[in-house]
Amino acid sequence: MCGIIGIVSHSAVNQELYDGLTVLQHRGQDAAGIVTSDGRHLCLRRKNGLVKEAFRTSSHMRKLKGKMGIGHVRYPTAGSSSQAEAQPFYVNSPYGISLAHNGNLTNSSSLQRELFEQDRRQINTESDSEVLLNIFAQELHHQNSYRVTPDDIFKAVAGVHKRCKGAYAVVAMITRDGIVGFRDPHGIRPLIYGARKTEGGIDYMLASESTSLVTQGYEVVRDIMPGEAIYITHDGEVHTKQCAENPTYNTCLFEYVYFARPDSVIDNVFVHKARMRMGHKLAEKVQNEWKDHDIDVVIPIPDTSRTSALEMAMTLGVSYREGFIKNRYIGRTFIMPGQKQRKKSVRQKLNPIDLEFKGKNVMLVDDSIVRGTTSKEIVQMVRDSGAKKVYFASASPPVRYPNIYGIDMPAANELIAHDRTEGEIAELMGVDRLIYQDLNDLKDSITEGNNELVEFDCSVFNGEYITGENKAYFDELQQKRADSSKKKKNKRAAVDMCNSQ
Structure with a gap:
């Protein structure tokens, strides 16, 4: 479980991204990251620890220039706690894309092989979020446009839906063009957007939970629907489209039980x-x-x-x-x-x-x-x-x-x-x-x-997985999630941390 945020504004976004991530801190306490764009250049900082630890000096914030950006707080799942896996991730081709992801791809291993053998793309971490970024980038590359268009974005997201299995709520930034948000075709992980009127025009924000919007002065517009994508250009044009062939609503029950803040509204439920x-x-x-x-x-x-x-x-x-x-200074057990x-x-x-x-x-x-x-x-x-x-x-x-x-x-x-x-x-x-x-x-x-919510992701309670995983996947998952395996990964992460200091 992670927290994601994206903002397109008429003023600098660094402080709002920071404040929005602190509101989402309960969704991830392992690492935090922000990337901003001034239309030509990216400014990125990501580091293990809480938001206040990752951005602990004024110089960290001043370097995050631009009126558009995305942010992430990480909660590690089966992957490593290495600082190299802190998000957002970035890939240069095409256009320059940064991405932050909440969820888990269940076919990440096979996708990584596809990317290496067919698409000639190299994955450098154990993170499925880096895989997802490269799948999105490759699908966008297939559109073969000199300048990205909304239609290019939506075709690329449709390609992601066809190739990726699992849960994913995503915010991505195309360096010169705008912010993209989308949810998997089952809507397992939440994503909501809002708008705020300013003297310069209307600002837009995407986030995992409504509270992150409201505390920044945005009015909630609505949830992004399962399979839907939203594209907000750098100058404030909003485009949305359903990109999945057969979307269904299977939001995760555990969001309401445990993860979401009590003052949030998720899929129109308080x-x-x-x-x-x-x-x-x-x-x-x-x-x-x-x-x-x-x-x-x-x-x-x-x-x-x-x-x-x-x-x-x-x-x-x-x-x-x-x-x-x-x-309150001890993490989740x-x-x-x-x-x-x-x-x-x-x-x-x-x-x-x-x-x-x-x-x-x-x-x-x-x-x-x-x-x-x-x-x-x-x-x-x-x-x-x-x-x-x-x-x-x-x-x-x-x-x-x-x-x-x-x-x-x-x-x-x-x-x-x-x-x-x-x-x-x-x-x-x-x-x-x-x-x-x-x-x-x-x-x-x-x-x-919300009586429109009929089916849910109840897999932890009844063992029924909407994406239909096979035994091989669960054997692999069990090996990754065993305590002994995590100890080895955390030891590697500690070495990475020492080497980076």
């Missing part, structure tokens, strides 16, 4: 309201299946689950309390390699307030349970704080299968719910009772906000 409905439906499940429950207090595991936990408590008519103090590092991180990240737990029957609420390492550690902390009984509710169904569309959920055998019953999971976690959201209730929580 994330905050969707999470409220998740909590309400969890409470209804308790009322239907556990009528004589003895829950004294509902406590969220911060931060994402707060909205669902509060609504659950209100519906059940029990107390809601904040029971954990969170250290399920993307950290190695069980020891994850366990240590949980204790550093959350500290229980003992008086909220002592002598009580506690219902803990979290957005999801992935490996279960974090959840198990938290349950033990709560028991150590004196809780009488510990119950656990997940706002999403059991995560039984790996994610292949841009979220670094591990190999299947590292998921606590894989090939286990809910009773076995509860025993492993050490809880007195475990409650999972039903998949249909999760879907309803979102479709109540």
